[in-house]
Amino acid sequence: MSDYVSSEIKTSSVTQPPSTWLGQLYFSTMSHHLYDLGLYRLVSPFIWRCPTQQLMDNYVENISPNHLEIGVGSGYFLTQTLCEDFLRRLVLLDLNSRCLEKSVKRLREFAPCKLQQNILMPFDQAQVKHSSVGMNYVLHCIPGSFRTNQRIFAHVHSVLEDGGVFFGATLLPHPVRDNFVSWLFMKLLNAVGIFRNAEHCLADLQHTLESTFRDVELSVVGSAAIFRAVK
Numbered sequence: 001m002s003d004y005v006s007s008e009i010k011t012s013s014v015t016q017p018p019s020t021w022l023g024q025l026y027f028s029t030m031s032h033h034l035y036d037l038g039l040y041r042l043v044s045p046f047i048w049r050c051p052t053q054q055l056m057d058n059y060v061e062n063i064s065p066n067h068l069e070i071g072v073g074s075g076y077f078l079t080q081t082l083c084e085d086f087l088r089r090l091v092l093l094d095l096n097s098r099c100l101e102k103s104v105k106r107l108r109e110f111a112p113c114k115l116q117q118n119i120l121m122p123f124d125q126a127q128v129k130h131s132s133v134g135m136n137y138v139l140h141c142i143p144g145s146f147r148t149n150q151r152i153f154a155h156v157h158s159v160l161e162d163g164g165v166f167f168g169a170t171l172l173p174h175p176v177r178d179n180f181v182s183w184l185f186m187k188l189l190n191a192v193g194i195f196r197n198a199e200h201c202l203a204d205l206q207h208t209l210e211s212t213f214r215d216v217e218l219s220v221v222g223s224a225a226i227f228r229a230v231k
């Protein structure tokens with residue numbers, strides 16, 4: 001714990017891609033409870049056709065006592081999967097300071113450390129290693145393809161212990177089991193700048209994960225690609 005100051009926000013790597021400002025506005029202003037209700041009770045199961053339980057299972061199976069959560073948002077899965085006795089260190093990372101403030105408050109029983117950081121930039125705290133890194137529903141918000149954003153995966157790799165697990169999920173614009181409603185929703189979210197995944201595809205995600213990690217597992221559930229990779 002001593003490498004982080006729990007009440008401090010580190011802000012040196014927050015240069016924000018201009019195209020993400022609308023997405024950031026949306027994540028800052030929405031109540032976390034409303035966000036959870038809308039995304040995990042309605043949008044994920046019915047529009048993206050990915051049951052929330054499958055995303056939850058990925059957390060239950062892979063989260064470790066020394067965990068870094070990237071793009072924490074509302075912290076929903078952490079509130080559902082963590083317990084105080086299990087946890088040794090919890091670090092919450094997000095580009096958005098308001099998201100961080102709200103999720104730190106929501107998860108205060110776990111005394112989380114917070115880090116304001118753009119994952120496109122090298123991590124300020126790369127000397128601190130984690131045994132698990134979670135990144136759920138974040139990659140589809142980042143402009144660029146998986147190949148051009150290979151550095152995100154390298155940054156995650158740099159903060160994992162050997163044998164540590166990187167896990168999460170992202171939404172793809174051309175899912176194997178596509179349908180009109182999800183296609184339309186995805187188009188609209190890209191048009192307003194909340195999603196930036198127009199160039200994303202499953203083959204690139206697989207390639208990028210496999211070229212950075214070993215033991216990559218990837219499955220498609222509706223429009224979501226759920227992944228797990230070991231350093």
Ligand SMILES: C[S@@+](CC[C@H](N)C(=O)[O-])C[C@H]1O[C@@H](n2cnc3c(N)ncnc32)[C@H](O)[C@@H]1O
Binds near residue numbers: 027070095096137141
């Ligand atoms: C769609 S929310 C997902 C939140 C949460 N992980 C979940 O599963 O509900 C995306 C989160 O990633 C953060 N984010 C977006 N771009 C980022 C970046 N370049 N660096 C770090 N965090 C970013 C947003 O601020 C937001 O909190």
